[in-house]
Amino acid sequence: MRSDRVVIITGGSRGIGAATAKLLASANYHVCVNFLSDDAAANSVVSTLTAAGSTAIAVQADVSTESDVVRLFKTVDEQLGTVTALVNNVGIVRPQMRVEDMDANRINEIFKTNVTSAFLCCREAVKRMSTMHGGQGGSIVNVSSAASRIGAAGEYVDYAASKGAIDTLTRGLSLEVAGEGIRVNCVRPGFIYTDMHADGGEPGRVDRLADSIPMKRGGEPIEVANSIMWLLSDEASYITGTFVEAAGGR
Ligand code: NAP
Numbered sequence: 001m002r003s004d005r006v007v008i009i010t011g012g013s014r015g016i017g018a019a020t021a022k023l024l025a026s027a028n029y030h031v032c033v034n035f036l037s038d039d040a041a042a043n044s045v046v047s048t049l050t051a052a053g054s055t056a057i058a059v060q061a062d063v064s065t066e067s068d069v070v071r072l073f074k075t076v077d078e079q080l081g082t083v084t085a086l087v088n089n090v091g092i093v094r095p096q097m098r099v100e101d102m103d104a105n106r107i108n109e110i111f112k113t114n115v116t117s118a119f120l121c122c123r124e125a126v127k128r129m130s131t132m133h134g135g136q137g138g139s140i141v142n143v144s145s146a147a148s149r150i151g152a153a154g155e156y157v158d159y160a161a162s163k164g165a166i167d168t169l170t171r172g173l174s175l176e177v178a179g180e181g182i183r184v185n186c187v188r189p190g191f192i193y194t195d196m197h198a199d200g201g202e203p204g205r206v207d208r209l210a211d212s213i214p215m216k217r218g219g220e221p222i223e224v225a226n227s228i229m230w231l232l233s234d235e236a237s238y239i240t241g242t243f244v245e246a247a248g249g250r
Pocket of ligand 1: 010011012013014015016017034035036037038039041061062063064088089090091092113143144145146147188189190191192193194195196197
């Protein structure tokens with residue numbers, strides 16, 4: 001059965017993406033859970049959704065690669081219908097270090113995965129959503145980070161700068177397509193309990209920093225997912241080019 005709400009969530013197999021997939025499925029979206037390599041995690045999210053009566057598929061695609069992004073959107077066209085919502089959620093960090101120790105490979109990998117991916121997914125979404133191309137409109141939420149404001153000094157300035165680019169993409173694209181039925185907004189999470197911190201070399205990072213957060217605790221993925229769902233929804237119908245800080249006051 002086709003739905004009038006079809007969402008692609010990049011990196012939907014764990015953390016914030018998986019929480020968002022579950023929330024949107026419960027709101028009757030048909031959900032595409034994109035992932036890079038962990039089939040078991042992605043299939044487990046999809047099984048949970050389908051067991052609850054939702055329509056969901058898992059699609060492996062490296063969203064930093066153009067041909068994979070094209071295949072991802074085509075698969076969704078064929079299996080779920082035309083995308084109406086996109087959550088650009090993929091984001092990676094690499095081990096904490098100072099800028100003076102970073103090499104070009106690392107910096108390029110961060111920008112390709114965190115920024116090029118979002119541009120490519122926005123491109124494919126706009127081609128399908130824009131009323132200028134005969135589409136019905138749609139909504140895009142980019143997942144940035146409080147790091148874009150704060151800079152992540154001594155940890156990963158490359159990651160923070162990539163999120164600065166996501167903020168600018170949000171603002172620029174929102175203006176480009178505002179008259180074509182597409183809203184583009186952004187959520188900037190703070191320290192959230194997910195596996196991403198282990199990839200940065202410090203699994204316990206959120207607990208270490210909890211005391212520095214005005215609300216004195218890390219956030220849960222569902223607390224970010226709630227903001228994403230609201231921005232995608234018709235309740236935010238007059239909101240575009242804006243930013244929700246989900247960072248406990250940071
Ligand atoms: P996470 O738990 O590390 O999950 C990352 C997801 O992205 C996984 O589903 C992973 O799939 C997928 N992925 C990674 N590279 C990919 C690629 N090239 N193509 C497709 N999928 C890819 O992440 P998270 O902590 O939930 O973060 C989600 C977003 O929130 C990111 O943009 C992050 O920067 C942002 N954020 C997080 C925090 C935080 O404290 N956690 C704070 C601020 C902002 P596989 O498992 O298959 O590799």
